[in-house]
Amino acid sequence: MKKRVYIRADMTPQIAPGHIRRCLAISDAVRELGGEAVFLTADFNAKRLLEEHGLRYYVLNSRWDRMQDELETLYQIIQKENIDTLLIDSYQVTKKYLENLKKAVKIVLLDDLFLFDYPADEIICYANYCHQFPYDKKRYENLYLGMDYTPLRRVFWKPEKKEIRKEIRRVLVCSGGSDMFGAIETIVGKLKDRYECIDAVCGLYSDSYEKLLETYGGYKNIRIVKDVKDIETYMLQADVAISAGGTALYELCAVGAPAISYAIADNQLKNVMQFEKDGLISYAGDIRREDISENVLTYLEKYESQTTRSELSRKMQSAVDGKGAVRIAKALME
Numbered sequence: 001m002k003k004r005v006y007i008r009a010d011m012t013p014q015i016a017p018g019h020i021r022r023c024l025a026i027s028d029a030v031r032e033l034g035g036e037a038v039f040l041t042a043d044f045n046a047k048r049l050l051e052e053h054g055l056r057y058y059v060l061n062s063r064w065d066r067m068q069d070e071l072e073t074l075y076q077i078i079q080k081e082n083i084d085t086l087l088i089d090s091y092q093v094t095k096k097y098l099e100n101l102k103k104a105v106k107i108v109l110l111d112d113l114f115l116f117d118y119p120a121d122e123i124i125c126y127a128n129y130c131h132q133f134p135y136d137k138k139r140y141e142n143l144y145l146g147m148d149y150t151p152l153r154r155v156f157w158k159p160e161k162k163e164i165r166k167e168i169r170r171v172l173v174c175s176g177g178s179d180m181f182g183a184i185e186t187i188v189g190k191l192k193d194r195y196e197c198i199d200a201v202c203g204l205y206s207d208s209y210e211k212l213l214e215t216y217g218g219y220k221n222i223r224i225v226k227d228v229k230d231i232e233t234y235m236l237q238a239d240v241a242i243s244a245g246g247t248a249l250y251e252l253c254a255v256g257a258p259a260i261s262y263a264i265a266d267n268q269l270k271n272v273m274q275f276e277k278d279g280l281i282s283y284a285g286d287i288r289r290e291d292i293s294e295n296v297l298t299y300l301e302k303y304e305s306q307t308t309r310s311e312l313s314r315k316m317q318s319a320v321d322g323k324g325a326v327r328i329a330k331a332l333m334e
Contacts, residue, residue: 003035005332006081008074009089010064011046013205017177018247019089020046022110022151022325024053026087029329032154040077040086042070064090067097078104087332088120091267095119108332110151113267124331126150126250126324129274144331150250150324155232157322162256164310165239168303169196172238172257174231176246177203181264181287184208185215187242190293191300192219199234202226240303242284242296245272249281253320256313260284260299262292280316 007027011020020041027037039050039057042064050057058077062070067090077083086101089110098119101107109120114133122142123135126149135143171191175183184200185208191198200216202209204227216222228234231248232255235241241252241259245268252259261272263286275281282302284295303309 003030003333004081004083005030005035005037005087005329006040006083006085007037007087007089008040009046010042010092011049012043012064013045013178015064015091017046017049017204020049021153022247023087023089024049024055025151025153025325026328026332027053027055028154029151029325030333032326033329033333035329035333038081040074042067065092067092068094068100071097071100074101075104085332091115093118112271122331124149124328127271127274128250128278128319129270132270142331144328147250147253147320148324149327150247150320150322151328152247152251152254152320152322152325153232154325155230156251156254157326159232159255159322160236162236162313162317164258164306164313166306168239168300170199170238171195171197171300172199172201172234172241172243174201174234174241174243174248175203175206175264176244176248178205179203179208179264182208183244183262183264183287183292185212186287186291186293187296188212188216188222190297192216192222196221198222199238200224201228201231201234239309240300244268249275250320253280253316254322256317258303258309258312258316260296260303262287262296264288278319280312280319 007023009019009023011017030037042060042062060070060073085106087108107120108122110124112127124144130145173187188200209226212224235255235257241257244264259281261281262284263269263272272283276283282299285292
């Protein structure tokens, strides 16, 4: 019988696909190791992605932001499936929720915020700023900390060799799942006449896609796409990428694509600032509070040097080898 790994995660317009996508990376690694991953979600928002991956899943018919209300249904599934360990990836967990659930199952929490001192059994924190969190080592059976545990998709486990061209010809601009502050339009507007090719990649929940098509559809050097399945292709092609904080920055490191970051949410601030502090990805600012475009131009001038980009690429791939999902899967299956 296959070893099963059970994962509790959600995807909604409010929280975007990040949680589900990183858990899908772990599920791929579980499958690679001969096991099976089963998902538990609040609603049907993740249905398409889960079915595309051929995964079995349970829908709890609950609210993603009121996890306490799902416990009765969750207990029934735990008993039915004989679940002994549950990986949870959600910012909505509460102390009471975890304390109640811990009575029925071993909890492994995927965390990158340290919202409180979690009553869990094990913690996985892949964030580059995890050293800032005061996890109590005596409290947990295991702590898996650092970018060795960044759960990236299979395509990032063994990425192609990144070509560092003499000049910047292609620039990638992306904003994650949504683009509520119009970052892509702001950045593309500054760069539209500067480079041979600009790839503007809108996320699944982006409202700016149609407007961008209308504004820049006539530009031969600008390609506007939405919800791409192969973002790694764009990263490998780009001489420089400009991206919001989050998982994309770890992916850019794995492929060695020199990058400039910006923040669109509070939970990205530590992420983008740590990457800059480590000398891996330059930080252009928080788009909610400032015009980041001038800082982007300043960093692009710095990146004109092929030597600078080559050195950055090497450092980025040394920091993130892309195999975090496999390490997590092994830990869960053991």
